[in-house]
Amino acid sequence: MPGRLSVVGLGPGSDALVTDQVRATIAAASDAFGYFPYIERLQGLGHLQLHASDNREELARARQALELAAQGRQVLMLSSGDPGVFAMASAVFEALDGATPEQAQRWAAVDVEVQPGITAMLAAAARLGAPLGHDFCCINLSDNLKPAAVIERRIRLAAQADFAMAFYNPCSTSRPEGFARALRVLREECEPARLICLARNVSRPDETLRVVALAEATADMADMRTLVIVGNRLTRQVGRHVYTPRSYPHA
């Protein structure tokens, strides 16, 4: 009997942000693949065979999970947040798309499904108020898999479209320049009072939220655990909350 590969989203950190669908799928699974810290979240679930691997091994991880599912196992592929937003779902389909004829034959009967989760930008936006309440875009600032020039161009065009923006992976130890580059483009395109929201470790006990004007924002305000939301030109503060109005005026 062919198995199943379920690519699931665990949400940003708090167990209260997991859906019932994902919880039920974890309970019925035999194996779980994922990056070390996500596998860590399933420790103590004795029915699961855990297969932790490192960052940047996404394609190899996807292939291993497909092999096990082809043997009839009920396999989980874990992502934090939502698996479809800068996470494992695309890697699984890349593995399927790039399969050798032998792999394709073995994997053909595997039932591959994706189950959504609360992605970091939605959790961060909720904690901040409603900064994504009008049209917005979502950009991964890592230049690991795309040229820095493409990132710059997208931020510039997004600013010209007056999208609010959510930035994933603003910087990491190995690539510290991501957020600095973004701030440079934003300063060229946006007014100094533009609101920049920095949400770190959202939904976890050590969550921090910070809102500053673009003029005061500095690159060291974000690290790899920070989700950045840039308001559009109408984004405002009311009390401790930040929101973007639903309406947009005629020019």
Add this chain to the structure above:
Amino acid sequence: MPGRLSVVGLGPGSDALVTDQVRATIAAASDAFGYFPYIERLQGLGHLQLHASDNREELARARQALELAAQGRQVLMLSSGDPGVFAMASAVFEALDGATPEQAQRWAAVDVEVQPGITAMLAAAARLGAPLGHDFCCINLSDNLKPAAVIERRIRLAAQADFAMAFYNPCSTSRPEGFARALRVLREECEPARLICLARNVSRPDETLRVVALAEATADMADMRTLVIVGNRLTRQVGRHVYTPRSYPHA
């Protein structure tokens, strides 16, 4: 004792896509406000006083909910999907921001919080595969609260940035032209083979998914219950799934 206003997301339709956080908040609430069909989803929860209202009454609904919370009630404001994405969270903060001095005084002690949910684009993307696996944007096609020219400009700039795009509210009975306008702009900016995904009633028993090339897409393929996802220029099909690769080439 001041009450609380919890703005919560019920997800796109299936009860399996509700988070534990929202489920617990519903269980502890005294009153629920929302658009008729969302209130419908709570029928049978006898502990709740239900306050249903019509579309386009969002600000009035927000004010009523704040009044009740100011009287010490535990009030829910319901949205489908995520409350922060084209839903009630911004309306609540607009009400707070536009309060009269008397209202501001009454509402000052209310604890306002937002709880995220699975928004339609994440649920649709998961069912389709991973079309939002690279940078993307999210545009409400309704010109109810913004000029049509702003929508056109945003779609054009998003295509030039090569964002995948999620379109909410592609059309409605009173505003049928939204998706037709979007298709016209896309045909000017994108190649005819660009993938257009139409997800209707996602996560419900009558869900339908359809994927067509831009050249074959017609305005009548979307209605108010459809979430549209436009791929970027690299978005591909593998088997029955659609995905956008994580990598983007150098020009």
